[in-house]
Amino acid sequence: MIKLFRYLKPYRLAVAAVMVLVLLQSLSELYLPTLMADIINDGVVKGNIPYIWKIGSFMLVFTAVGTVVSIAASYLSSRISAGFGRDVRSKTFRHVENFSLQEFDQIGTASLITRTTNDITQVQMVLIMMLRLMVMAPMMCIGGLIMAVSKDATLSLVFVGAIPILALTILIIARQGIPYFKVMQKKIDKLNLVLREGLTGIRVIRSFNRFEHETKKFKEANEDLTQTAIKVNQIMAFMMPMMMLILNFSSIAIIWFGGLRVSSEHMLVGDLMAFLQYAMQIMFSLLMVSMMFVMVPRGSASAVRINEVLNMEPVITEKGSLEKGKVDIQSASNSEHAGIVEFEQVSFRYPGAENPAISDISFRALPGEVTAIIGGTGSGKSTLVSLIPRFYDIEDGFVRIDGVDVRDLTLEQLRSKIGLVPQKALLFTGTVADNIRYGKTDATDEEVNHAANTAQATEFISGMPEGFEAPISQGGANLSGGQKQRLSIARALIRKPQIYLFDDSFSALDFKTDAKLRAALKKETTEATVIIVAQRVSTVMDADRIIVLDEGKIVGIGKHRELMESSGIYREIVSSQLSEEEIA
Structure with missing residues (x-):
């Protein structure tokens, strides 16, 4: 005491x-x-x-x-x-x-x-x-x-x-x-x-x-x-x-x-x-x-x-090579290809776990492209995404953004470049506008409206008596799962980051809303790096790069048609979700 x-x-x-x-x-x-x-x-x-x-x-x-x-x-x-x-x-x-x-x-x-x-x-x-x-x-x-x-x-x-x-x-x-x-x-x-x-x-x-x-x-x-x-x-x-x-x-x-x-x-x-x-x-x-x-x-x-x-000292710390990080990240931000995400032989295991959650992961996600990650339950999809904003630190290998190891950046520098939509949509007590502005506190009303419109949230927001001033209860308990997901997406969009991380963020949406949302996102994220974790094949079919995970390892990388020919696991996932006509 x-x-x-x-x-x-x-x-x-x-x-x-x-x-x-x-x-x-x-x-x-x-x-x-x-x-x-x-x-x-x-x-x-x-x-x-x-x-x-x-x-x-x-x-x-x-x-x-x-x-x-x-x-x-x-x-x-x-x-x-x-x-x-x-x-x-x-x-x-x-x-x-x-x-x-x-x-x-x-x-x-x-x-x-x-x-x-x-x-x-x-x-x-x-x-x-x-x-x-x-x-x-x-x-x-x-x-x-x-x-x-x-x-x-x-x-x-x-x-x-x-x-x-x-x-x-x-x-x-x-x-x-x-x-x-x-x-x-x-x-x-x-x-x-x-x-x-x-x-x-x-x-x-x-x-x-x-x-x-x-x-x-x-x-x-x-x-x-x-x-x-x-x-x-x-x-x-x-x-x-x-x-x-x-x-x-x-x-x-x-x-x-x-x-x-x-x-x-x-x-x-x-x-x-x-x-x-x-x-x-x-x-x-x-x-x-x-x-x-x-x-x-x-x-x-x-x-x-x-x-x-x-x-208790946090495991995730800023190493101190901050000036180097600032210089590198600023020069990279001014380049044409800001937002390059690179995994090089990355392995990670949760504390106390015998086996790694992911191992020997290597890939590059580029600006202007959509990189999708798909795999069975427990394959390590969400774990992989959580390593980019350093929610956990890797065990081996390197995670880089624009050529800079994420561990050499301050957490503020790193996370200011990222717009994350988590797997579980979490909203805070306040209004609809407050929750969207959580991504950018000084956002104008026009920016809030534009983000909500892109996220396909305007329809249900306008149906509320107070509109954007409608109250949100703790955890968003007064909204449906799809409504919470769309507000979470709007919160990330208003930030206008260089890297978008969608961690199974479309699962609660119907197919029509999902398709409209992805079409709107494509226009909005033309210069950003987009990484999508999804369970639905329909969500990832049009991606520029699909990464197939199985038991924490990459078992296939390519476009939809390439993987249909080269990856048996991907074919199994596709055939379990789509009919033969849809596959054709």
Whole structure:
């Protein structure tokens, strides 16, 4: 947790102010019992009413000062902890945004959400408690001991027996409860995962009538978390009764032995009452420490999880040869053939996989041409496309754009040249226009209209009451699959990139819309490199180059007619989709 506290640097002055205010509050509270002892010894016992009023006024002043500084300390500590939480959340989010898909696969989206929200909140709660109690608890304990000894050193021997018992009790209970806090956070991850799957997959769940199954999964995860929470709370619940038991026995001992000392005239009544109050302050300061023992372990477990994210270095990094990359990419961009994509003996395997997803892939995709990739399920089509924008880094070989290795370019340079339409069309909350402008934030209304028209989306957009200002719900849930795909294509088109990547982006379109869209795209992408991943043969038949993949390897490259003669696998794919008349 100490590592996370480096984000408190902007709040150093505020933290120092809280420490001073808490110190003043502690001093005012420590002085009150002494004033009360003076009232009893010199006022009540002697019947000196003016003295009682005088010291009573001092007590009111010290109480008022203590109240004011306590409110100020609470306000400042709240501001500090809220600002700290905001800064750590922002830092975590920015860091996660730099992760490659490999890091997302390793930690899991559900866990990242929990760490960015619940875990940071836990640390934030611990921080606000520490700011208040870190100074107050030791100050009240040590100050209370000093003041108690000053009243009666002999009676202070009661603490010799009480404090070790209290400390041992806190230690035993904390050691039993601490391991459960780490387990709890993992079980919150699990619950978050089940809940997220249940909510995002609600259509599938209902269509297959699996609501009871998902309810059971959620109930099991929820019950698992509940039982762990109950277990840890049962352990921690012993803390307060044990504290109060020791506190009350200590009070009895003080009153008993203190009464004997008063009767033997070794101690004044006012000093005994002050001593009893100092004893309460000492015990309650230890009680505050015990509360920290409850909160700090959970906060510490959360801090470890947050640091795991912040300390995780993305696998995909920019090498540092950026100036070279800039020069090369700029000169290439000014040439006639900007956007040349080249794979040279490329191999890649997913982390932990025994066999490579693709191996020994070599081809060139040129501007003004359409390169299509086709193959069976699991042949590596989407994997191949994801290597161009560096969602993953290759294991062997080279991926080049305009002769420059993609690893020698900054990610911004690389991805600014690419317009990607992913396999799963993902839209964001906002309007239709907002989602199209996601590809180019400063696009004009004319550009938005043109991109939508090319993507064959104008028809359904104009059918909406608000048109381009029609709201899109989270994930585009209020649109059909084909409508989402067309908006995704419009989002890529408005970017006007040098390289278009269509990863099975026409699968949800009917054949008529598919044909119209491809005809419109041909006019729009005459100077760009177009790479299409498709399942339909009709989508790739007219491509300038068709790459046939099977089990991660290229088994054929050529045009449709060439492959019909040379590639048995391509012929099988074609014959499974087209009739003999269509093939002819």
